[in-house]
Structures are given as structure tokens and as C-alpha cells.
Amino acid sequence: MSDAALLLITVSCSLVGGIVIFLLPEQQRGWRTAINLGAALIKILCLLLIVGAVLNGQVLSVRLPFLPGADLVLRADAMSLLFAILSALLWLVTTIYAIGYLEGAPHRRRFFGFFSLCVTATMGIALAGNLITFFLFYELLTLTTYPLVVHRGTPKALAAGRRYLAYTLVGGVVLLTGVLWLQQLLGSVDFSHGGVVSVLADSHRPALVAIFALLIGGVAVKAAVVPLHGWLPEAMVAPAPVSALLHAVAVVKAGAFGVVRICYDVFGIEYAASLGVLQPLAVMAGVTILWGSLRALVQSDLKRRLAYSTISQASYIILGVALFGPLATIGGLVHLVHQGIMKITLFFCAGNYAETLGIHAIDQLDGVGQRMPLTTVAFTIGALGMIGVPATAGFVSKWYLGQGALAADMGWVLWLLLASSLLNAAYFLPLLHRAWFRVQRQPWPEEHIPRRPGRETSLLLLLPPLVTALSVVMAGLWAGAPFSPLVWAQLITALEYRP
Amino acid sequence: MIRSDALLPILVMLPLSLALLLLLSGRWGRFLSLAGMVLTTALAALLLSHGGQPLHHAMGGWPAPLGIGLRADGLATLMVMMTALVCSAALIYGEYWFDGAKAEQGRQFRPLAWLLWAGVNALLLADDLFNLYVTLELLTLLAAGLAALMATQAALTAALRYLMVALIASTAFLLGVALLYGATGTLALELISIRVAANPQPVLVVAMALMVGGLALKAALFPLHGWLPPAHGGAAPPVSALLSALVVKASFYVVLRLWMGPLAPLTGGVGPVLGVLGGMAIVWGGWQALRQHNLKMVVAYSTVAQMGYLFLAFDLLQGAGYASALNGMVLQAVAHGLAKGAMFLAAGALVVAAGGYRVDQLQGMASRQPLAVTALAVAGISLAGMPPTAGFAGKWLLLQAAWLNGQWLWLAVMLAGSLLTASYLLKVVAVTFLPAPVAASVGCGQRLGGVALMLALLALLAGFAVMPMLQLLAPVATTGGWL
Structure with a gap:
């Protein structure tokens, strides 16, 4: 198969799947499931083929004419694959979970249709080969996630959707302005290892900072x-x-991946350091890490606590980028994957609690470990990973970030990491304590799925968090194994820092 | 084998003869109309396949100063194609819309719509000032007739008001034409261009002001837009689609033709004026659209805002950004035609299904009328200039032109306009996700929404055909449009 076809199929198989899902009648549950899973598997297969090529040192790319001086470019390099594989695998898991979660719910056709389009956009972001392509898929992601955010159709959901679009559309306009400006200076801006802007004369430096x-x-x-x-x-x-x-597959990750791409493959990390823009970025990330953790502490709703935790954790990735140096880069890149698998585990578990027992608030968790042991084990692994306990994925990320901070001679970052770990512990450990060591004081709010011998909830809800929790442990224990996220991150880092 | 320039008169005569036939035929009208649609669209595609090479045709073999000339370049070709798509969609939609109790209106709609098609094609292909005037006048009368089709008090008032305003505008335009004729002694655009360039007299500035002013009134440029929202918002949906997508666009097209041709030496001081008015239209139209509670008025005010982009672009049509601005405005015109047509058609489908015009009656439409809501959303994405649509390509090029010329204010206004557009469309689309209040669904299929969606998808797909479209425009951009 030619490179072009391979890349186009990788991006478009979920697009086609999504369109077919829209065309199928609502009742065609079996076909819809088959298309969802089929597209996810085709995507993973394509990515495996691409991995093979990239490991041989090839960079696959395809270029389509789009606008004057701005082609659409899809390009698979080591960095795009890091994100592409993460989202393809997690998409598969999330799809399975969603099939179980939405059992019997209305508007499933719409849900899965947009779900597929969303993944198309994410894959496009991962494989975008220049800024304009990145922007195109980035906006597409905004648009396709909106129907998912407002899926429940309640006034609260609509308010959330409005807020989501208000933030992201303004962000899109700001991004567009930047893309346009750079386009005027450089012409088409293809991503490349080590950055592309360093060819510009020194007189452009103030503009480049802007x-x-x-x-x-x-x-x-x-x-x-x-x-x-x-x-x-x-x-x-x-x-x-x-x-x-x-949180784990698409939106937040797309933003963090964007930061990574812009810093490394547009500006080049060394050039960015010489512009003096990395220091402010590090401070921004640091503030976010602390603020997110502090806010998470005071939340009484489980999902909101997880949301603030995401805010904090996503900025680890940005911090890793902003700390100039290979070790921190490894830490940031590997956290892109690790945060994804840990956070998705936590959300699956939170969803299980809500869907099985109607638990939304944190003080309803008392004794849930007895009732749903497997889910709670998965939750525990995810939470410990977030804290950064050794033998979990989170530890690996923090280890490299800490090393990177030392190498970059930025001691305050170590304190920041320490403080963040303590805060993570402070907001996750009470949950675990409630779940495992307290006894149930009140009846479950709404028990949707009754207990059956040997089965705490439906199988489709149970398997995904167990799989992702297992991967959290594996990524922590076998961090040095071939094809582990860490090894892949090291490979990318070697490309970004030229000898 | 017919010569390819014979396409030009056929593109005018075919819709015209069909319109006349449709006045007579009763039962076979629907099929005749459908066949004509396919044929005319195919001819437009044939013209498109000519690659934008300029074609001239002298009617009856009489050359320019004596006979009537027709000409087509890349710009005209693109607009002819857009017209064919919008007219086809509106006519198909009309077959479903004017159904049952409204069948009588439908019999009037068909020939009027075909006449409009003929008129728009004639205007796009016209090669002399007098023909431009005649076709403009024809479009005005047809538009007023179509707007009055609903025969409600509000529609009649709006149609009459539109007619008055448009006649004043025509008078101003005609006066300008007369002055131009007096000064140059010809009506053929090519000759005028040469003579004006050789001898730019002060009287020509007056002529230009009258012509551009009249056209701006017809194109509903702020602050002369007051007539548009009631006329377009009050008409039947397929009519609104034709008026908003084509009729106002025709006036813009004439300004563009004159701007690049005969009036090119005189445009210096006028550009900034159009820029300011266009910029104000973007902001004011967008703001008003945000404040409307009637769905069709939202869409109608959106037309005011989007026409603002087209007129603002005249101020970008200079210096380093000239080519980008020209490409951008043509793409914007094409994209707006397709998207706005789709949007009015979708709004019509939603109004029927909801049983009312108010935006807050649209609850539950996302599941009851998914095609119409999708059409509305996709068209909205194009209007807001978000990728990957034709609207994005147009806005991108206009932004690029503003950047190249260093016109930062216009850059900011256009970006803000995009956000405004997104806001008022979001306001509408969001309501459709709320659960429906009662299950009482008005009997209405998905066909209306389906037609709207087809047109909206064309606006989306055109976003991937930008380079071929710009190739058609390349000769126009390099020669200033007048050969």
C-alpha cells in the first residue's frame, strides 16, 4: 500500500464509519457496534503498518493542494505516532465502554456518529504535517465534540456546551491569527524536527515571540x-x-500535543529557549499544576475533582516541554501517554460508580470497595498513578520531570512536583480510604445495575477500566521494555535535540 | 459540434424559454422543471470545464458597439455554477414546499424562479453597461414578485418596500450609466475601460458614486440594509434562499465588475468608504442577528453581515494583497451563496416542523429534524469561516490580504465577525438539543431538510476544491478582470 493511501485511510476510516453510523437507523445496534469496532481495528492496523515504516527510519507523508501556499499535509513521524497510537487504542477501549454505558439510552446514533468524527479529528491532529492542517483538524475537533458535550440535552449541558464553545472558538481565532502571521513570514510551515523558524533573520525575533x-x-x-x-x-x-x-484521548490531549508540536517542530526547542519564551511557559504550567490541585481538593463531586485533577496533570506535559533539556522532554512526552491511560481509568471507574450505583458525590463512596471491588482496584491504581507512586506509570513521568528540572537547574520545579504529589495524595487518598476502609452508611443513591454473583456491574463497563489499569501498572513496571511509551519518548527526544 | 461560446446565449435562453413554457404547462411542469434543471446545471458545468478561458459571444453575429455581447471569464463561470446549484436546490425544495394547499403558489413560483435564473445568468454574462442595467432591473422586479408570493400582509408590505427602495437604487444606477455614456460615448465595458483610463474626468467620479451607491442599496450594504430583513425573512423559504444567495449577490457582482474594469482608475477614495461600511455591516448585522428571536430574521440579518465582508473586501483590493483579496471575495461570494441558500432552506424545514418561527420553538429538532439541523450547522460553519469549508478558504484569503496590506483594523473586524457569526448560530443550534416539549410532531418528512443538507454539503465540499476554483480566477486576478 502506498504511503498516501495508508495515511488517508488511517485518518478517514473513522470519518467513513461516522457517516455510515449517521445513516443507519437508530435501532440498528448490531451494525453500529460492528462499524465502530471495525473502524477502530482498521485504524490500529494501519497505525501498526506505519509504525513499522517509521521504525525503519521512514517519514511517511502525503500532500494535497488546499489553499494557495498552504497544502494539506499528513505526515507520520515518531511524535505523531505517540499521540496517534494512544488515541487509537483508547478510542477502541472507550467505544467498548460507551456501548455498555449507553445501553438503552436515546440518541445513540448521534452519539456514536460524533464520537467517530471526533476521533477522526484527533487522528488528523496527530498526523498533521503543518500548522494549517493542524488548525483545520483542531477546529474540527471543537465542532465535533460540542454535540457530545450537550448530549444529555439538559439546560445545564447546554450551558456547559456554550461555555466550551466560547472558550475554544476564541482560542481557535487566536490560533488562526498566529498561523496567519507565521504564514506571512515563512510561507507554508511544515513541521520538522528541530523547528523551522530559525531560518528567519534576527529582526523577526520580537514578532516570533508574539x-x-x-x-x-x-x-x-x-x-x-x-x-x-x-x-x-x-x-x-x-x-x-x-x-x-x-480528558484522556482527544481535547485536552490535543491541546497539550499542540504545545509539544509548536515548541519542538515549529520553533525548535533550542530556538524557543533562545527566544526566552520557555521560562514563562514553565511558570504558567507550574501555576496550573498547583491551582488545579488546590481546586481539586475542595470539590465534593467526584467527576469535578477528577476534572481539576486533569487541569493539573495536563500541565505536567507542558512543564516537560518548557524545562529545556532532554530528560524533561522525555518526562513530558511520556506523560502525554501516561496521563491518558491513568485519567481514562479514573473516569471509567467514576462512570461505573455513577451508572451502577448512582454515586456522584464523594461522600457517597463509603464502602464502595466492598460492593464493586474490581472497579475500586482499578480506581486505586489510577489514583496511585496520579500521585506518582513507584511501580505505576505516573512515577516514571515524575522521575524524568524531576531529573529534567535538576538538569535544567530549576530547583523550584522539584518543590513544585513535590507539592503537587502531596496535593494529589491529599485529594485522592481520602477517596481510597472511603472506598476501602469505611463501611457503607446509607443505601446507594440509585442502584441501576443489581448485584449478581461474581459480577459487580455489566461486563462492558468493567473490562475497559481493568485493561487500562493494567496498562498503568505495566507502563510503570516495564518502562524500559521495547515499544513502551518511555522508550518511544526517548526515541523522539533523540530526534529533537540535535547533537 | 457547436462553438463553445454558443454556451453563453444558451445559458440565458434555456432558462428563459423554460420559464415561458412553465407559465403554460400545468401537469408536466414538475418534470419539465426537473429536466431543465439537470440540463442547465450540466451546461454550467460544461462552461466550468473550459478552465476560465475568456469566451466572447456576439449575439446574432453583430460585434460590440452595435450588437449585444456576452462574455464569460473565470469569475462569471464560477458564479454561473453557483447560481445553477442554488437555483436547482431552491426549485427542488419548492416542489416539496408548495404542496397541497400551497400548490397555487407553487405554480407561480416555478416560472418566476426560472425567470430569475435566466436573469441572473444574463447579468453574470453581460458585456455592456446597458445589459447590466436591464438585468438588474429585471432581477429587482422578479425579486419583488417572489417576495410577495406568500401574500400575507407582512410579506406584501416588505415586498413593496423593497420595490420602492430598489427602484430608487435603479434610478441612481441609470443616472450613473447615462453620465458614463455621455462622457465616453459607449456602453461596451471594454471600450469604457479604455476611454476612462485615457481621460479620467471629474464627472466620472459622480457617475461612479451614483452607480456604486445604487448598487450598495440593492446589495443591502449597511446603513442601507433596512429593507432586507423583512423582505428576506418574510418570504417563502425557497424564495428567501434565491433572494439572499443570488439577488443581493448580483448587485455585488456588478460593483466588482465595474471596480476592476471601467471604474478602476477612479476607485482610490471609494475603497475606504466601502471598507468602513462593510466593517460596520459585519458588526451591526452580526449583533442584530444575535438579538433576533425569529429564526428567519437571524438568517436574514446574517446576510447583512456577510454582505459586509464582500464590501469590506473592496478596500482590501489593493497593493500586495490584491490577488488574495480578489480570490477571497469571489470564494466568499460563492460560499455565502451556497451556505445562505442552505440555511434559509433548513430554516424553512425547521419552521414547518416546529410550527412557528421563534427560535425557542426549535426544542428537540436535533432528533426530529436531524437533516435540517445538520444543514443549518454545516452552513453556519461555512459562514463563520471555520475549516474545512469554502467559507474558511474565503475568509483565510481575505485575512491574508488584510495582513499583506497591513490593514489591521479590518483583520480584527473580520475575526470578530467570525466569532459573532458562530455565536448567533450556536444560539440557534443549541436550542435544538433541548428535549422536545410535547411529542406532538407536525407531519413533516425529512425531504425539505435533505435538500437543504445537499446544498450545505456543497459549501463544505467546495472547501476542498479551492485550488481548481482559484485557477479559474487566475487570469482575472492578473489582468484586473478586463481583457
Whole structure:
């Protein structure tokens, strides 16, 4: 198969799937499931083929004419694959979860249709080969996630959707301005390792600082960097699979990935450091990490606490980028994956609690470990990972970030990481304590799925969090194994820092 | 084998003869109309396949100063194609809309719509000033007739008001034409261009002001837009689609033709004026659209705002940004035609299903009328200039032009306009996700929404055909449009 076809199929298989799902009648549950899973599997297969090629040192790309001086470019390099594989795998898991979660709910056709379009957009972001392509899919992601956020159709959901679009559309305009400006200076801006802007004369440096601010400002909205994070906690009214998608697979991750792309492959990390823009970025990330954790502490709603935790954790990725140096880069990139699998585990579990027992508030968790042991084990693994306990994925990320901070001679970051870990512990450990060590004091709010021997909830809801929790442990224990996220992140880092 | 320039008169005569036939035929009208639609659209596509090479045709073999000339370049070709798509969609939609009790209106709609098609094509292909005037006048009368089709008090008032305003505008335009004729002694655009360039007299500035002013009134440029929302908002949906997508666009097209041709040496001081008015239209129209509670008025005010982009672009049509601005405004015109047509058609479908015009009656439409809501949303995405639509390409090029010329204010206004557009459309689309208040569904299928969606998808797909479209425009952009 030619490179072009491979890349186009990778991006478009979920697009076609989504369109077919829209055309199928609502009742065609079996076909819809088959298309969902089929498209997810085709996508993973294509990505495996691409991985093979990339490991041989190839960079696949396809170029389509789009606008004068701005082609659509899809390009698979090591960095795009990191994000593409993460979202393809998590999409599969989330789809399975969503099928179980939405059992019998109305408007499933609409839900799964937009779900597929959303993944198309995410895949496009991952494989975008230049800024204009990135922007195109980035906006597409905004538009396709809106129907998912407002899926429940309640006034609260609509308010959340309005807020979401208000933030992201303004962010999109800011990003567009940056893209346009850079386009005037450089012509078409294809991503490339080590950056592309360093060819410009020194007189453009002030402009480049402004462009950096515009581009990062645009993507920081989706990455939920404080103070642009307001939409994320509100968006928690969406169904649990959507939260998982927003936090771990698509939206927040797309923003963080955007920061990574812009810093490394547009500006080049060394050039960005010489512009002096990384220091402010690090401070922004640091503030977000602390603010998100502090806000998480005071939330009484489980999903809102997780949402603030995402705000905090996503900025680890940005911090890793902003700390100039290979070790921190490894930490940031690997956290892109690790945060994804840990957070999706937590959201799956929160969804299970809500869907099985009607638990939404934290003080309703007492004794849930007895009732739903497997889910609670998965939740515990995810939470411990977030805290950064050794033998979990989170530890690996923090280890490299800490090393990177030392190497970059930025001691305050170590304190920041320490403080954040303590805060994470402070808001996650009480949950675990309630779940495992307290006894149930009140009846479950609404028991939707009755207990059956050996089965705490429906199988489709139970398996996904167990799989992702297992991967959290594996990524922590076998961090050095071939194809682990860590090894892949090291590979990318080696490309970004030229000898 | 007919010569390819014979396409030009056929593109005018075919719709015209069909309109006359449809006045007579009763039962076979529907099929005749459908066949004509396919044929005319195919001819427009044939013209498109000519690659934008300029075609001239002298009617009856009489050359320019004596006979009537027709000409087509890339710009005209693109607009002819857009017209064919919008007219086809509106005519098909009309077959479903004017059904049952409204069948009588339908019999009037068909020939009027075909006459409008003929008129728009004639205007797009006209090669002399007098023909431009005649076709403009024809479109005005047809538009007023179509707007009055609903025969309600409000529709009649709006139609009459439109007629008055448009006649004043025509008078101003005609006066300008007369002055131009007096000064140059010809009506053929090409000759006028040469003579004006050779001898730009002060009287020509007056002529230009009269012509552009009259056309701006017809194109509902702020602050001369007051007539448009009631006329377009009050008409039957397929009519609104034709008026908003084509008729106001025709006036804009004439300004563009004159701007790049005969009046090119005189445009210096007028550009900024159109820029300011266009910018105010974007902001004011967008703000008013946001404040409307009637769905069709939202869409109608959106036309005011979007026409603002087209007129603002005249101020971008200079210096380093010239080519980008020209490409951008043509794409914007095409994109707006398709998207606005789709939007009015979708609004019509929603109004029927909801049993009322108010936006808050649209609850539950996302599940009851998914095609219409999707059409509305996709068209809205194009209007707001978000990728990957034709609207995005147009806005991108206009922004690029503003950047190249260093016109920062216009850059900011256009970006703000996009956000305004997104806001008022979001306001509408969001309501459709609320659960329906009662299950009492008005009997209405998905066909109306389906037609609207087809047109909206064309606006989307055109976003991927930008480069071929710009290739058609390349000769126009390099020669200033007049050969």
C-alpha cells in the first residue's frame, strides 16, 4: 500500500464509519457496534503498518493542494505516532465502554456518529504535517465534540456546551491569527524536527515571540491551562465516556500535543529557549499544576475533582516541554501517554460508580470497595498513578520531570512536583480510604445495575477500566521494555535535540 | 459540434424559454422543471470545464458597439455554477414546499424562479453597461414578485418596500450609466475601460458614486440594509434562499465588475468608504442577528453581515494583497451563496416542523429534524469561516490580504465577525438539543431538510476544491478582470 493511501485511510476510516453510523437507523445496534469496532481495528492496523515504516527510519507523508501556499499535509513521524497510537487504542477501549454505558439510552446514533468524527479529528491532529492542517483538524475537533458535550440535552449541558464553545472558538481565532502571521513570514510551515523558524533573520525575533504567544495561547485553551481552563469542569455534565474522551484521548490531549508540536517542530526547542519564551511557559504550567490541585481538593463531586485533577496533570506535559533539556522532554512526552491511560481509568471507574450505583458525590463512596471491588482496584491504581507512586506509570513521568528540572537547574520545579504529589495524595487518598476502609452508611443513591454473583456491574463497563489499569501498572513496571511509551519518548527526544 | 461560446446565449435562453413554457404547462411542469434543471446545471458545468478561458459571444453575429455581447471569464463561470446549484436546490425544495394547499403558489413560483435564473445568468454574462442595467432591473422586479408570493400582509408590505427602495437604487444606477455614456460615448465595458483610463474626468467620479451607491442599496450594504430583513425573512423559504444567495449577490457582482474594469482608475477614495461600511455591516448585522428571536430574521440579518465582508473586501483590493483579496471575495461570494441558500432552506424545514418561527420553538429538532439541523450547522460553519469549508478558504484569503496590506483594523473586524457569526448560530443550534416539549410532531418528512443538507454539503465540499476554483480566477486576478 502506498504511503498516501495508508495515511488517508488511517485518518478517514473513522470519518467513513461516522457517516455510515449517521445513516443507519437508530435501532440498528448490531451494525453500529460492528462499524465502530471495525473502524477502530482498521485504524490500529494501519497505525501498526506505519509504525513499522517509521521504525525503519521512514517519514511517511502525503500532500494535497488546499489553499494557495498552504497544502494539506499528513505526515507520520515518531511524535505523531505517540499521540496517534494512544488515541487509537483508547478510542477502541472507550467505544467498548460507551456501548455498555449507553445501553438503552436515546440518541445513540448521534452519539456514536460524533464520537467517530471526533476521533477522526484527533487522528488528523496527530498526523498533521503543518500548522494549517493542524488548525483545520483542531477546529474540527471543537465542532465535533460540542454535540457530545450537550448530549444529555439538559439546560445545564447546554450551558456547559456554550461555555466550551466560547472558550475554544476564541482560542481557535487566536490560533488562526498566529498561523496567519507565521504564514506571512515563512510561507507554508511544515513541521520538522528541530523547528523551522530559525531560518528567519534576527529582526523577526520580537514578532516570533508574539507568534509564539498567539499559537500557545490558542492551544492552551484546550490544554486547560489556568486561566483558560474554565470550560473543563463545566463540561463534566457530559456522559462518562465523553469525559474520558475529552480528558484522556482527544481535547485536552490535543491541546497539550499542540504545545509539544509548536515548541519542538515549529520553533525548535533550542530556538524557543533562545527566544526566552520557555521560562514563562514553565511558570504558567507550574501555576496550573498547583491551582488545579488546590481546586481539586475542595470539590465534593467526584467527576469535578477528577476534572481539576486533569487541569493539573495536563500541565505536567507542558512543564516537560518548557524545562529545556532532554530528560524533561522525555518526562513530558511520556506523560502525554501516561496521563491518558491513568485519567481514562479514573473516569471509567467514576462512570461505573455513577451508572451502577448512582454515586456522584464523594461522600457517597463509603464502602464502595466492598460492593464493586474490581472497579475500586482499578480506581486505586489510577489514583496511585496520579500521585506518582513507584511501580505505576505516573512515577516514571515524575522521575524524568524531576531529573529534567535538576538538569535544567530549576530547583523550584522539584518543590513544585513535590507539592503537587502531596496535593494529589491529599485529594485522592481520602477517596481510597472511603472506598476501602469505611463501611457503607446509607443505601446507594440509585442502584441501576443489581448485584449478581461474581459480577459487580455489566461486563462492558468493567473490562475497559481493568485493561487500562493494567496498562498503568505495566507502563510503570516495564518502562524500559521495547515499544513502551518511555522508550518511544526517548526515541523522539533523540530526534529533537540535535547533537 | 457547436462553438463553445454558443454556451453563453444558451445559458440565458434555456432558462428563459423554460420559464415561458412553465407559465403554460400545468401537469408536466414538475418534470419539465426537473429536466431543465439537470440540463442547465450540466451546461454550467460544461462552461466550468473550459478552465476560465475568456469566451466572447456576439449575439446574432453583430460585434460590440452595435450588437449585444456576452462574455464569460473565470469569475462569471464560477458564479454561473453557483447560481445553477442554488437555483436547482431552491426549485427542488419548492416542489416539496408548495404542496397541497400551497400548490397555487407553487405554480407561480416555478416560472418566476426560472425567470430569475435566466436573469441572473444574463447579468453574470453581460458585456455592456446597458445589459447590466436591464438585468438588474429585471432581477429587482422578479425579486419583488417572489417576495410577495406568500401574500400575507407582512410579506406584501416588505415586498413593496423593497420595490420602492430598489427602484430608487435603479434610478441612481441609470443616472450613473447615462453620465458614463455621455462622457465616453459607449456602453461596451471594454471600450469604457479604455476611454476612462485615457481621460479620467471629474464627472466620472459622480457617475461612479451614483452607480456604486445604487448598487450598495440593492446589495443591502449597511446603513442601507433596512429593507432586507423583512423582505428576506418574510418570504417563502425557497424564495428567501434565491433572494439572499443570488439577488443581493448580483448587485455585488456588478460593483466588482465595474471596480476592476471601467471604474478602476477612479476607485482610490471609494475603497475606504466601502471598507468602513462593510466593517460596520459585519458588526451591526452580526449583533442584530444575535438579538433576533425569529429564526428567519437571524438568517436574514446574517446576510447583512456577510454582505459586509464582500464590501469590506473592496478596500482590501489593493497593493500586495490584491490577488488574495480578489480570490477571497469571489470564494466568499460563492460560499455565502451556497451556505445562505442552505440555511434559509433548513430554516424553512425547521419552521414547518416546529410550527412557528421563534427560535425557542426549535426544542428537540436535533432528533426530529436531524437533516435540517445538520444543514443549518454545516452552513453556519461555512459562514463563520471555520475549516474545512469554502467559507474558511474565503475568509483565510481575505485575512491574508488584510495582513499583506497591513490593514489591521479590518483583520480584527473580520475575526470578530467570525466569532459573532458562530455565536448567533450556536444560539440557534443549541436550542435544538433541548428535549422536545410535547411529542406532538407536525407531519413533516425529512425531504425539505435533505435538500437543504445537499446544498450545505456543497459549501463544505467546495472547501476542498479551492485550488481548481482559484485557477479559474487566475487570469482575472492578473489582468484586473478586463481583457
